Amino acid sequence: MADAAVLERPEVAAGPPAPDPVQVLVELARTNFAAFVSATHRPRFKHSGFSLRVCRAIDQFVEDVLAGKRPVLVLTAPPQHGKSSLISRCLPPYLFGRLTGELPAVRIASASYAHALAQRNRRDAQNIMLEPIYREIFPEVSLIGFKGIDNASEGLEVPGEGWLRGVGVGGPLTGFSVDIGLIDDAVKNAQEALSELTQQTHRDWYDAVFTTRLQARSGTVIIGTPWSANDLLAYVRKTMKGDSRLTVLSFAALNLPDEIGYNPDLPAGALVPHLHDETKLRELKLHMSLMWWASMYQQSPLADVGAIFKRDCVRYYRRADLANLRFVQEVISVDATFKDGAASDFVAAGVWAKTTENDVYLLTGRREQLAFMATAQAIADLKRKHPRALKIFIEEAANGAALIDMLRKHYPGIVGVPPLGSKESRWHAVSWAWANGQVYLPHPEEAPWIVPWVAEITTVPDAKNDDTADCMAIALQQLLLRTPISQLITQDILRAAG
Known part of the structure; x- marks a missing residue:
C-alpha cells in the first residue's frame, strides 16, 4: 500500500529551465x-x-x-x-x-x-x-x-x-x-x-x-x-x-607597506599572483636598480637627476684583505677623452678583478688629463703591471676608436665598447651591484687617488666630470652581466617579467 501511495503522489511541477x-x-x-x-x-x-x-x-x-x-x-x-x-x-x-x-x-x-x-x-x-x-x-x-x-x-x-x-x-x-x-x-x-x-x-x-x-x-x-x-x-x-x-x-607590482608606491586602498601583496607571485617579484628586485624597480614595477618614477651610486653604499678594502680573496677574472676598462688643456675631460682607466663571490675590486686606477700618446702609455703601464688582465675594454666614443686601432697592433684582447644608450641608462643598468655592496674600492688611507673617484661616482649625473663612473660601468658590465648592455637596457628587465 505504501508503494501504491508513492506512485499515486502527484508530480511536482518542474521549475523554469536553467538559463544558458x-x-x-x-x-x-x-x-x-x-x-x-x-x-x-x-x-x-x-x-x-x-x-x-x-x-x-x-x-x-x-x-x-x-x-x-x-x-x-x-x-x-x-x-x-x-x-x-x-x-x-x-x-x-x-x-x-x-x-x-x-x-x-x-x-x-x-x-x-x-x-x-x-x-x-x-x-x-x-x-x-x-x-x-x-x-x-x-x-x-x-x-x-x-x-x-x-x-x-x-x-x-x-x-x-x-x-x-x-x-x-x-x-x-x-x-x-x-x-x-x-x-x-x-x-x-x-x-x-x-x-x-x-x-x-x-x-x-x-x-x-x-x-x-x-x-x-x-x-x-x-x-x-x-x-x-x-x-x-x-x-x-x-x-x-x-x-x-x-x-x-x-x-604597484608589490603592494606592501615597506615598498615604494604602496597604496593602502588596494589589496596587499602581488598585483596579479597567478602571473607574478611575491617570490618572483622579490627576485626581480634583487637584480634591478632602485630607479627601474620604483618606476617600472612600483609605478613611482624617481627624478631623473640625483645620485645614482649612493655614497652610503661605498665599500672599501685594505691591501691586507686581498690575501684572503681568490680572483677569477681581471680586466682593464678605459674611458678615454684625451685633449690637452685644463678644462678638458679626464682619461679614467682601472684594473678590476672579480672574486668567486661575484664581488668586484678596483685594484688600481688612473684619472688624469692625458694626450693621445700619454693615454696609450698609461694603458700599457697598467697592462704590464697586471698581466692577468687578459682583456682591455675601451669605450669607442670620442677618441676611443683611434686608440683602439693603435693598441690592437701591439696587444691582444683589445675590445671596443660602443656607448649604447644614454650615460644614465648605462649607469642605472649596473647600479644594482653598487647598491648591493658588490663593488670594493681601495681605502683612501692607502690609496689617496681614490678620493676624486668616489666624489665623482657618487654625484653623477650632476658631477662636473663623469669619466670614472663610465670606467666603472664598463667594467661592471663585462664582469657581472651575462648579456650585452644593449639588451639589458632595452629588453632584459621586461623579458625577466615574462
Whole structure:
C-alpha cells in the first residue's frame, strides 16, 4: 500500500529551465567590459582584482564619453600584467559595440611607440570582431561578411562609418577626426625614456597632433609603464592636475607597506599572483636598480637627476684583505677623452678583478688629463703591471676608436665598447651591484687617488666630470652581466617579467 501511495503522489511541477550561461554572458557583455573580455579574449582571460578594477574604470569611461565629459583615463601598471590585452586588444571592439549609434561615428586612433606594434594591436582587435561570439554580442558592428577598407595606411573600416587606425607615437593623423584616442606604451625602452629629445618630441606630438584631432564627444585612454618622471604619462598627469576629466589608476607590482608606491586602498601583496607571485617579484628586485624597480614595477618614477651610486653604499678594502680573496677574472676598462688643456675631460682607466663571490675590486686606477700618446702609455703601464688582465675594454666614443686601432697592433684582447644608450641608462643598468655592496674600492688611507673617484661616482649625473663612473660601468658590465648592455637596457628587465 505504501508503494501504491508513492506512485499515486502527484508530480511536482518542474521549475523554469536553467538559463544558458553563454547567453547570460553575451547579454552581460553588451554593457560590462569585464564580461566582454571573458567572452571574447583568446586564450581565455583569467581575471584578477587588478583587471576587474580596470574594467570598472572603462565602463565609467564609456559613460563619461556618452555624457560629453571628454574623459582622460591614465593607467600605469607593471610590464606583463595584462594591461595591453585589456586596452589595446579588447577595448576597441567593445567601444565600437557600445558607442555605435550613440555617436555620429566611432573613430578610434590607437598609438604605440612603433607603427608595427600599433598595426598588430589593430589586427588583434579585428580578429575579435570576426568571431561568432562577437556577432552575438554586437551584431551591428560585426565584421563577418563586411567588405570594408582594411589596410595599414587607412586603417580598418567598421560598420556604421567607424574605423580603427594604428599609428606610431609621433606619426601623422592629418585629415582624421578622432572620437577615442588610445596610447599604449609611448616609449620603446630605457634609452628613449631617459632621452630629453624623445620626451620633448612626445610632448609636442601629444599637444600638436593627438589632442587636436579629438572631437567634441571624445575620450582618451593612455596606458603604459612609467619609465621616467618626465615621460608622456607624467606630462599628462602634470598638465591635467586638478582637471575633473582626469582619472589616474596606478598599480604597484608589490603592494606592501615597506615598498615604494604602496597604496593602502588596494589589496596587499602581488598585483596579479597567478602571473607574478611575491617570490618572483622579490627576485626581480634583487637584480634591478632602485630607479627601474620604483618606476617600472612600483609605478613611482624617481627624478631623473640625483645620485645614482649612493655614497652610503661605498665599500672599501685594505691591501691586507686581498690575501684572503681568490680572483677569477681581471680586466682593464678605459674611458678615454684625451685633449690637452685644463678644462678638458679626464682619461679614467682601472684594473678590476672579480672574486668567486661575484664581488668586484678596483685594484688600481688612473684619472688624469692625458694626450693621445700619454693615454696609450698609461694603458700599457697598467697592462704590464697586471698581466692577468687578459682583456682591455675601451669605450669607442670620442677618441676611443683611434686608440683602439693603435693598441690592437701591439696587444691582444683589445675590445671596443660602443656607448649604447644614454650615460644614465648605462649607469642605472649596473647600479644594482653598487647598491648591493658588490663593488670594493681601495681605502683612501692607502690609496689617496681614490678620493676624486668616489666624489665623482657618487654625484653623477650632476658631477662636473663623469669619466670614472663610465670606467666603472664598463667594467661592471663585462664582469657581472651575462648579456650585452644593449639588451639589458632595452629588453632584459621586461623579458625577466615574462
